Amino acid sequence: xxxxxxxxxxxxxxxxxxxxxxxxxxxxxxxxxxxxxxxxxxxxxxxxxxxxxxxxxxxxxxxxxxxxxxxxxxxxxxxxxxxxxxxxxxxxxxxxxxxxxxxxxxxxxxxxxxxxxxxxxxxxxxxxxxxxxxxxxxxxxxxxxxxxxxxxxxxxxxxxxxxxxxxxxxxxxxxxxxxxxxxxxxxxxxxxxxxxxxxxxxxxxxxxxxxxxxxxxxxxxxxxxxxxxxxxxxxxxxxxxxxxxxxxxxxxxxxxxxxxxxxxxxxxxxxxxxxxxxxxxxxxxxxxxxxxxxxxxxxxxxxxxxxxxxxxxxxxxxxxxxxxxxxxxxxxxxxxxxxxxxxxxxxxxxxxxxxxxxxxxxxxxxxxxxxxxxxxxxxxxxxxxxxxxxx
Amino acid sequence: xxxxxxxxxxxxxxxxxxxxxxxxxxxxxxxxxxxxxxxxxxxxxxxxxxxxxxxxxxxxxxxxxxxxxxxxxxxxxxxxxxxxxxxxxxxxxxxxxxxxxxxxxxxxxxxxxxxxxxxxxxxxxxxxxxxxxxxxxxxxxxxxxxxxxxxxxxxxxxxxxxxxxxxxxxxxxxxxxxxxxxxxxxxxxxxxxxxxxxxxxxxxxxxxxxxxxxxxxxxxxxxxxxxxxxxxxxxxxxxxxxxxxxxxxxxxxxxxxxxxxxxxxxxxxxxxxxxxxxxxxxxxxxxxxxxxxxxxxxx
Numbered sequence: 001x002x003x004x005x006x007x008x009x010x011x012x013x014x015x016x017x018x019x020x021x022x023x024x025x026x027x028x029x030x031x032x033x034x035x036x037x038x039x040x041x042x043x044x045x046x047x048x049x050x051x052x053x054x055x056x057x058x059x060x061x062x063x064x065x066x067x068x069x070x071x072x073x074x075x076x077x078x079x080x081x082x083x084x085x086x087x088x089x090x091x092x093x094x095x096x097x098x099x100x101x102x103x104x105x106x107x108x109x110x111x112x113x114x115x116x117x118x119x120x121x122x123x124x125x126x127x128x129x130x131x132x133x134x135x136x137x138x139x140x141x142x143x144x145x146x147x148x149x150x151x152x153x154x155x156x157x158x159x160x161x162x163x164x165x166x167x168x169x170x171x172x173x174x175x176x177x178x179x180x181x182x183x184x185x186x187x188x189x190x191x192x193x194x195x196x197x198x199x200x201x202x203x204x205x206x207x208x209x210x211x212x213x214x215x216x217x218x219x220x221x222x223x224x225x226x227x228x229x230x231x232x233x234x235x236x237x238x239x240x241x242x243x244x245x246x247x248x249x250x251x252x253x254x255x256x257x258x259x260x261x262x263x264x265x266x267x268x269x270x271x272x273x274x275x276x277x278x279x280x281x282x283x284x285x286x287x288x289x290x291x292x293x294x295x296x297x298x299x300x301x302x303x304x305x306x307x308x309x310x311x312x313x314x315x316x317x318x319x320x321x322x323x324x325x326x327x328x329x330x331x332x333x334x335x336x337x338x339x340x341x342x343x344x345x346x347x348x349x350x351x352x353x354x355x356x357x358x359x360x361x362x363x364x365x366x367x368x369x370x371x372x373x374x375x376x377x378x379x380x381x382x383x384x385x386x387x388x389x390x391x
Numbered sequence: 392x393x394x395x396x397x398x399x400x401x402x403x404x405x406x407x408x409x410x411x412x413x414x415x416x417x418x419x420x421x422x423x424x425x426x427x428x429x430x431x432x433x434x435x436x437x438x439x440x441x442x443x444x445x446x447x448x449x450x451x452x453x454x455x456x457x458x459x460x461x462x463x464x465x466x467x468x469x470x471x472x473x474x475x476x477x478x479x480x481x482x483x484x485x486x487x488x489x490x491x492x493x494x495x496x497x498x499x500x501x502x503x504x505x506x507x508x509x510x511x512x513x514x515x516x517x518x519x520x521x522x523x524x525x526x527x528x529x530x531x532x533x534x535x536x537x538x539x540x541x542x543x544x545x546x547x548x549x550x551x552x553x554x555x556x557x558x559x560x561x562x563x564x565x566x567x568x569x570x571x572x573x574x575x576x577x578x579x580x581x582x583x584x585x586x587x588x589x590x591x592x593x594x595x596x597x598x599x600x601x602x603x604x605x606x607x608x609x610x611x612x613x614x615x616x617x618x619x620x621x622x623x624x625x626x627x628x629x630x631x632x633x634x635x636x637x638x639x640x641x642x643x644x645x646x647x648x649x650x651x652x653x654x655x656x657x658x659x660x661x662x663x664x665x666x667x668x669x670x671x672x673x674x675x676x677x678x679x680x681x682x683x684x685x686x687x688x689x690x
Binding site for chain 2: 021022025026048049050052053054056058059060062064065066067069070071072075088092121157159199201203204205206207208209210211212215306
């Protein structure tokens with residue numbers, strides 16, 4: 001059924017449709033509406049779940065770790081400072097291989113205080129061993145959260161999943177969203193099984209005790225491999241979702257990329273404006289395209305280098321900042337292309353920090369500046385008089 | 392209850408890596424005997440993390456969730472929530488040190504107490520960060536030497552049972568590893584009560600307090616008999632003294648504090664003035680308890 005939903009309510013409906021059993025959360029703008037809506041679902045009996053109203057995000061994720069260790073399907077949501085406050089437990093959750101799912105409403109970190117959109121919060125935790133998605137639309141938020149439980153609970157994976165949605169542009173903006181029937185979602189996502197281990201006094205075991213250097217590396221390798229192996233599962237789950245619900249996403253959202261000579265590469269909802277800009281350039285005869293990265297971890301390096309192998313110039317738009325290093329996406333994309341035979345010209349843009357708008361006009365400018373820089377090359381002949389050369 | 396009525400089953404296996412005379416492993420041995428098979432333990436970073444032993448071995452026969460320092464009360468809440476929704480009934484028991492309880496874990500503890508989570512939280516109080524090498528915690532008593540209070544701690548010990556009691560939870564108690572029957576009876580009582588239960592277990596540590604390993608029980612007894620550690624329980628808000636503390640309301644009934652202090656290297660540099668202060672603080676605590684009991688009697 002089509003409903004008009006904000007991104008936050010799309011996330012809450014996804015939790016409802018996923019039959020989550022334990023929810024634990026702490027309020028933070030702009031995430032709060034997710035957990036408010038879920039509280040309403042629980043209190044009106046729509047969702048049969050235990051709702052633990054904790055005193056901090058650190059405790060929210062600790063509750064999820066405890067509940068997930070006992071075999072419950074577990075949900076929390078957070079944003080920005082909340083994500084950083086819970087970060088110790090975020091790492092614990094993935095290292096303990098618990099299939100928790102958590103939408104993150106991507107918001108700027110202070111100081112100065114700022115509640116608007118930026119991706120630094122979630123990208124800082126890229127190395128925390130979670131699977132990370134970034135959504136472009138509210139429909140994608142809902143679909144990805146349900147898919148996330150299938151991926152996380154798959155025995156080949158057992159890795160928690162974060163789903164990023166942009167503060168306000170998605171979280172508080174209403175869009176028509178196709179909300180599937182719960183029966184069909186239940187067929188797609190059956191209840192979590194107890195495999196391979198959940199706490200049970202009749203079969204005692206210890207979780208998370210000391211491991212000496214003699215075992216530690218192998219445990220970490222298994223974590224790393226599980227994130228790698230998730231690639232296959234992400235695609236399988238997406239295919240199955242497509243068969244039932246007729247929507248498919250993949251790792252990369254390719255917009256007019258097939259014959260593109262210049263591409264904007266970015267993440268999140270702002271890709272929509274980049275796509276509008278590409279259309280404008282196409283009308284002017286410039287082969288422009290947009291490549292939106294949907295899955296940040298595991299990073300689609302191979303798929304990316306295949307697509308970029310026919311492209312002349314790439315603009316990487318980072319709505320995040322690692323002070324002293326620059327854009328996190330730019331670094332990752334450059335290192336992804338290192339082993340490729342062909343490496344296109346790449347220019348990085350830091351834009352939209354702290355919720356500053358990146359308009360369609362801005363994206364047109366970014367396309368143009370990138371082409372201009374590409375034509376000039378790395379070395380510019382300064383004050384060169386081309387007329388004198390006869391060319 | 393008699394010591395002979397104790398559960399014969401051992402849940403803490405020998406050959407673990409506790410120090411000689413360790414009160415934490417003794418406390419857990421007694422606790423698990425009282426709790427029995429149908430329980431899950433939650434253990435934050437603490438001496439018990441090490442005492443358990445390393446993967447692929449463990450010295451604890453009960454299912455155990457090791458968890459980050461600040462997180463034990465919240466993680467236990469999660470286990471409790473999951474089992475409730477799944478219709479299973481297991482005892483969820485936290486066994487945390489004083490650092491993980493009085494300091495870094497206090498917020499999560501307060502949260503779980505306020506929500507009246509159905510868990511039993513036992514703090515084994517060895518009065519410092521013994522596992523990281525004897526640094527002061529807020530539970531270290533006044534005057535005690537630690538590696539971060541080399542001239543003796545200047546502040547008083549934080550009264551965590553009092554803090555937890557102010558959350559109006561159904562059961563709060565203090566206990567000592569030197570009085571096992573008193574401790575076990577309290578654990579058994581707690582397990583029968585729904586909601587949040589808190590037991591603060593005094594645990595004299597030979598390594599950190601600087602006394603010979605064979606004197607753990609003796610030091611524990613003297614803490615109680617001098618009145619420095621008071622055994623009581625607060626059930627539905629009503630405080631009752633238990634064990635030897637029942638007969639120590641009057642100062643004259645208590646042994647001189649020096650008998651407790653002189654056995655411990657951590658108190659070797661106390662001045663007479665400091666000992667006077669320790670005595671005054673103890674007296675103040677007993678007066679507070681007297682007042683509480685009197686108020687109850689007048690009701």
